[in-house]
Amino acid sequence: QVQLVQSGAEVKKPGASVKVSCKVSGYTLTELSMHWVRQAPGKGLEWMGGFDPEDGETIYAQKFQGRVTMTEDTSTDTAYMELSSLRSEDTAVYYCATIGSGSYYTWGQGTLVTVSS
Amino acid sequence: DIQMTQSPSSVSASVGDRVTITCRASQGISSWLAWYQQKPGKAPKLLIYAASSLQSGVPSRFSGSGSGTDFTLTISSLQPEDFATYYCQQANSFPPAFGGGTKVEIK
Numbered sequence: 001q002v003q004l005v006q007s008g009a010e011v012k013k014p015g016a017s018v019k020v021s022c023k024v025s026g027y028t029l030t031e032l033s034m035h036w037v038r039q040a041p042g043k044g045l046e047w048m049g050g051f052d053p054e055d056g057e058t059i060y061a062q063k064f065q066g067r068v069t070m071t072e073d074t075s076t077d078t079a080y081m082e083l084s085s086l087r088s089e090d091t092a093v094y095y096c097a098t099i100g101s102g103s104y105y106t107w108g109q110g111t112l113v114t115v116s117s
Numbered sequence: 118d119i120q121m122t123q124s125p126s127s128v129s130a131s132v133g134d135r136v137t138i139t140c141r142a143s144q145g146i147s148s149w150l151a152w153y154q155q156k157p158g159k160a161p162k163l164l165i166y167a168a169s170s171l172q173s174g175v176p177s178r179f180s181g182s183g184s185g186t187d188f189t190l191t192i193s194s195l196q197p198e199d200f201a202t203y204y205c206q207q208a209n210s211f212p213p214a215f216g217g218g219t220k221v222e223i224k
Contacts, residue, residue: 035213037215047212103151105166108160109160
């Protein structure tokens with residue numbers, strides 16, 4: 001079965017960038033479609049972007065266009081999500097999750113990113 | 118983009134109660150709907166996919182129904198471990214979208 005292990009919590013200043021990693025085990029990254037979802041404190045789930053196998057492209061939510069980059073290192077089976085120009089509203093738990101038939105069947109444990117001056 | 122609306126936003130119930138949560142899509146999504154359970158400090162867990170298919174390992178007291186725009190998640194007999202927040206998610210088209218969540222609280 002797929003397991004996803006994410007990098008640890010981060011504290012960043014406004015304007016900085018953060019890069020969160022998601023290490024896959026049980027499968028290779030090339031066998032999976034990886035997405036990223038975030039959750040602000042006390043709020044709901046917000047899709048950020050992910051790989052669309054039908055198009056063969058990574059698609060980003062319009063809200064994050066120009067600020068987010070999702071990449072994959074197939075040699076280490078690790079996915080990355082980098083968010084730039086951080087502001088306080090980006091304080092959230094960031095999850096990687098694998099999608100199959102439209103549903104997120106495996107999630108990472110989450111990475112708390114705190115943006116504070 | 119498709120919007121997902123869940124109701125109620127919270128519900129108070131007792132152990133043994135039947136609980137029903139509804140989710141409405143802003144346009145038809147056939148049966149492309151999933152339900153998740155999230156407990157505090159934990160990642161969401163997939164319960165139901167394709168509107169009514171139970172994910173492996175999920176207790177049979179959970180069931181899903183609906184198609185098109187209107188969907189329901191039913192917990193037939195609420196157990197202590199079921200107190201959590203539940204989210205629906207449309208899986209019909211990009212971008213995927215989640216409902217706002219329903220918190221099931223102890224009465």
